[in-house]
Amino acid sequence: MKKINILHITPHLGGGIGKVLLNYLSKAKKDLSFVHRVACLDYVNENAIEMARNIGFSVLGNMSKKKRKLLDMIAGSDIVLIHAWNHPLLYDFLVHEQLPASRIVMWGHNSGFYPPAIYSEKILKYPDLFVFTTPISLETREVQNLSNKQKEALRVVWLTSGVEHVKSIKPQEHSGFNIGYIGTVDYAKLHPNFLNICNKVNIPDVKFIVCGGPNEKEIKKEADALGMIEKFNFTGKILDITKYLSIFDIFGYPLASYHYGTCDQALQESMAAGVVPIVFANRMESYMVKDGLTGIVVKNENQYAR
Secondary structure, three states, X not given: OXXXXXXXXXXXXXXXXXXXXXXXXXXXXXXOOEEEEEEEOOOEOHHHHHHHHHHOOEEEXXXXXXXXXXXXXXXXXXXXXXXXXXXXXXXXXHHHOXXXXXXXXXXXXXXXXXXXXXXXXXXXXXXXXXXXXXXXHHHOHHHHOOOHHHHOOEEEOOOOOOOOOOOOOOOXXXXXXXXXXXXXXXXXXXXXXXXXXXXXXXXXXXXXXXXXXXXXXXXHHHHHHXXXXXXXXXXXXXXXXXXXXXXXOEEEEOEOOOOOOOOOHHHHHHHHOOOOEEEEOXXXXXXXXXXXXXXXXXXXXXXXXX
């Protein structure tokens, strides 16, 4: 039986989207009628390399510097699955290279509502199929402006790296009251008034445990300058989230109204672990968190603090 060759093209491999893709490939490898390869335009981090090796598929990095080889790989593939978000190397490749005849699926990993993480009409019409990670992206202006015929090439496939690894978490005894955050520690996603929002929370012995990067050091300096550093523990990037979810009393997740998220893995994990999330009523959070059932959705900073 002829095997179907699928080439995944991604800006890089590592972080949240890398975790999702690697989890998907660990399941997909069970179907022996498909062969998967991954080509990254930029880096592949060490954790992703090790995971790929354990799963048993090939991954190539820095392919933006080997475009001829990448074009040959595209020509030799049955399906090309492009994992898309607003990364300059991806757009540079798509704009400046003439791709050989190929079946192209594009899987968008941003919600598409706010610049620069939007999907233009040209990018939506570029592949044979364009896949969104949640239905909220169907509400974007660019999608609404497509013809009914063009909308037939749109699909939705939920983005997840699974929650099996957190479902058995049991709360661990600890001192004080821990409000946890796991994810991107950067104001591109985090609420711009994050520190002051936290400072409004009036709970005895409260501690905000902030897990993630890349700009945790800068935000830690801000907390220190504002005289509230004793309330925070900035851990930086972590490999094992389970030990932190087990000591969180609440999952405090105040994101910016303009953030780019679609179906946040950290929210999936917190709810699966039974750590109640408190979120703002942004599009993504309102879609994912059912107020009063799987978490609490608030309208403003004062509600969040209460």
